[in-house]
Amino acid sequence: MTSYSMSLADLKNVLCLGIAGNFAGHLEQAGETHDFVNVKTAETKAPKGLFPYYIPNQPGIIGGFPLSSTEIHYPKNLDDNAHLQAEPEVCILFDMAYQDDLVMDLQPKAFAVFNDCSIRKPGAKKISEKKNWGSATKGISDKFLPLTGFEMGCELDTFHIASFLKRDGQIYAYGQDSSVLTYSFFHNQLKNWMIEQLNVQADFGPLENLQQIIQECDYPAQIMVSLGATAYTEFGESVFLEVGDELFFYAYDASLNSADEVYQHITGKTKRLINSSILHQKIT
Numbered sequence: 001m002t003s004y005s006m007s008l009a010d011l012k013n014v015l016c017l018g019i020a021g022n023f024a025g026h027l028e029q030a031g032e033t034h035d036f037v038n039v040k041t042a043e044t045k046a047p048k049g050l051f052p053y054y055i056p057n058q059p060g061i062i063g064g065f066p067l068s069s070t071e072i073h074y075p076k077n078l079d080d081n082a083h084l085q086a087e088p089e090v091c092i093l094f095d096m097a098y099q100d101d102l103v104m105d106l107q108p109k110a111f112a113v114f115n116d117c118s119i120r121k122p123g124a125k126k127i128s129e130k131k132n133w134g135s136a137t138k139g140i141s142d143k144f145l146p147l148t149g150f151e152m153g154c155e156l157d158t159f160h161i162a163s164f165l166k167r168d169g170q171i172y173a174y175g176q177d178s179s180v181l182t183y184s185f186f187h188n189q190l191k192n193w194m195i196e197q198l199n200v201q202a203d204f205g206p207l208e209n210l211q212q213i214i215q216e217c218d219y220p221a222q223i224m225v226s227l228g229a230t231a232y233t234e235f236g237e238s239v240f241l242e243v244g245d246e247l248f249f250y251a252y253d254a255s256l257n258s259a260d261e262v263y264q265h266i267t268g269k270t271k272r273l274i275n276s277s278i279l280h281q282k283i284t
Contacts, residue, residue: 004110004144006093011140012065013056014093015213015220018116019194020127020206021048022184022228045184047228049207050197053116053131053138056217061132068136071284072117074243075133082121083240084283087229088163088175088249089114090156091140092147094223103198103214106191106223108147111156113251113277114226115139120240127206139249141279151187156180158255161230162262165239166246171266174236174247175229177259183227194225241283249279 055062074084091114097105117138119130132138147155163175180186185193203209214220241247248266253275264270265278 002146004093004146006110006112006144008067008069008140008142011067011224013220014222014224015052015056015217016054016067016138016224016226017050017052017210018089018127018131018226019047019050019228022190023178023182023230047185047190047193049127049201050194050210050225051127051131051206052208052210052213053128055213056220058216061134062128064132064134066132066135066138067140068138068281069140069142069279071136071282072115072139072241072247073134073136074241074283075119075137078119079121082119085118085120085240086139086163086165086174086236086247086249087116087118088161089116089226089229090159090161090180090251091224091226092150092156093144094225096219096221096223098219101215101219102211103195106150106195108150108154109222110144111147111251111277112141112144113161113249113279114141115247115249115279115281116226116229117241125206126208128208136284139247139279139281141249141251141277143277145251145275145277150191154187158253159251160254160259162250162252162259163230163236164248164263164266165236165241166248166266167242167244171248171263172235172239173233176231176233178230179254180227180251186227190227243283245283247279247281247283249281250276252276
């Protein structure tokens with residue numbers, strides 16, 4: 001599969017959102033279950049909602065472009081009871097289709113591995129408050145792969161998400177190596193859920209009014225959505241990020257690459273992975 005032509009500069013006009021609670025166990029591990037105690041969903045396993053982390057041309061921190069393919073800036077003056085934690089995910093770039101000012105369809109164009117790096121802090125009123133603290137606070141691979149559909153059998157189905165942290169010369173598995181097919185909602189079920197949320201999600205609890213955000217963005221032509229973080233390993237759940245750490249995130253085609261080959265890529269024993277999106281970031 002050839003790469004999809006996309007640069008960070010191309011994303012500066014793209015509304016960027018994330019999905020909360022689309023992978024079993026992640027909210028519990030992240031200590032965020034209580035944030036959604038009053039959010040009701042139609043199905044038990046349904047995601048909790050969509051949240052913005054970058055709104056183009058908006059004032060304030062949410063309008064600051066946070067994406068980087070090389071580093072994460074550690075938050076300044078982080079409270080003693082707050083921590084920084086990475087979130088390994090896959091993100092999808094969609095073309096938006098509207099009718100009568102409502103989102104009617106999302107057409108997938110490409111996907112990449114993504115780091116929804118987050119501040120873990122108690123008392124935040126909105127999810128977005130923990131998601132963007134300036135430049136280089138989110139991670140995205142500089143290699144997007146084309147996606148021509150989002151149904152069973154699409155190009156994404158053979159991919160796994162794997163993530164590692166390197167500290168003091170030691171490499172640790174950070175998130176559990178997970179097939180994208182283990183997302184709680186996926187394919188058309190997820191796409192239809194996203195379309196509904198974009199049109200009806202209200203300002204409630206940790207969530208925000210998405211229709212209002214889309215209107216304020218003057219109905220953007222594209223949207224990028226990160227699908228939700230995988231479950232952590234025991235190490236990833238309990239060890240928070242520090243300056244000097246290195247992160248290695250992979251969305252790799254498991255039909256063409258083994259988990260061992262992915263690990264060997266970090267050590268330099270394998271130089272090339274086939275049909276993969278790779279992200280290497282340093283905490284600075």
